[in-house]
Amino acid sequence: MKKKILGFAAVALLTVGLAACGNSSSGSSDSSSKEKSETLVVGASPTPHAEILEHVKPLLEKEGVNLEIKKFDDYVLPNKALADKDIDANYFQHKPFFNKAVKENDYKFTDVGAVHIEPMGLYSKKIKDIKDLKDGATIITSNSESDWGRIITILQDAGLVKIKDGVDLETATFDDIAENPKHLKFEHSIDPALLATTYNNDEGDLVAINANFAYGAGLNPVKDALLLEKDTSPYANIIAVRTEDKDDPRIEKLVKVLHEKDVQDWILKKWDGSVKQVDK
Numbered sequence: 001m002k003k004k005i006l007g008f009a010a011v012a013l014l015t016v017g018l019a020a021c022g023n024s025s026s027g028s029s030d031s032s033s034k035e036k037s038e039t040l041v042v043g044a045s046p047t048p049h050a051e052i053l054e055h056v057k058p059l060l061e062k063e064g065v066n067l068e069i070k071k072f073d074d075y076v077l078p079n080k081a082l083a084d085k086d087i088d089a090n091y092f093q094h095k096p097f098f099n100k101a102v103k104e105n106d107y108k109f110t111d112v113g114a115v116h117i118e119p120m121g122l123y124s125k126k127i128k129d130i131k132d133l134k135d136g137a138t139i140i141t142s143n144s145e146s147d148w149g150r151i152i153t154i155l156q157d158a159g160l161v162k163i164k165d166g167v168d169l170e171t172a173t174f175d176d177i178a179e180n181p182k183h184l185k186f187e188h189s190i191d192p193a194l195l196a197t198t199y200n201n202d203e204g205d206l207v208a209i210n211a212n213f214a215y216g217a218g219l220n221p222v223k224d225a226l227l228l229e230k231d232t233s234p235y236a237n238i239i240a241v242r243t244e245d246k247d248d249p250r251i252e253k254l255v256k257v258l259h260e261k262d263v264q265d266w267i268l269k270k271w272d273g274s275v276k277q278v279d280k
Helices: 001-037 045-061 077-083 094-105 144-156 192-200 211-216 249-258 260-272
Strands: 040-046 066-071 088-090 108-118 120-123 140-144 177-180 185-190 208-209 234-241
Touching: 001 177, 040 045, 040 077, 040 249, 045 088, 045 108, 045 208, 045 211, 045 249, 045 260, 077 088, 077 094, 077 108, 077 234, 094 108, 094 144, 094 234, 108 249, 120 144, 120 211, 140 192, 144 208, 177 249, 185 192, 192 208, 208 211, 234 249
Parallel strands: 040 066, 040 088, 140 185, 140 208
Antiparallel strands: 088 234, 108 234, 120 208
């Protein structure tokens, strides 16, 4: 009888021990899951977006968020990666581009905040003053339709073209130009990432280059552009997320630190005033 009691006791201790091990393993798994849930993966253009994210990475660590940055060199894959849940957010696109991408692809995305604006510039290796632009000059732009109205606005502000009455400048195309006194020709078949190369190859008379690609080529829009977009431009660069994640605390912390005054001041100084703060 005594042996049986000892046997039962041993079994009971073994059972408790296994249960304890099981609880310990479960706790470790929960901890690992919690740690993983605090990691935030953001897709971004290398410049200035990824550089800005690198700058705020330590600030997010203090908030308990481990920021991972995935760089993209084009304008298509970051939204696709977000839709496929390969990343948690992206930071590369301006609002009109975002609106067009959402409409065309039926993305369930939300804009959770504008961070900065990069003025679009038109550059030239052939002339130093826009007054010297010759009749019949060729202007090279990207194949991104969401930028066409932006470029036309710059040209209209410079008195070079005028669009048809009633046309929304944000969605205007080159077919909407009603007046073109210098008979300017427009080529718009080049990928945005190749425009800096086009400029360096001395192609065209004016080349419209997105600021992030201009930076990559060593150009400063404020100092080097022959024509520059006004500060009132609606083309602010935003943080985009899947709509289901718009209230995610990690996202809220990211947007909060990006809007901190010290961060915005750093951005302005880092790019010599050519990357500007926008209203939240």
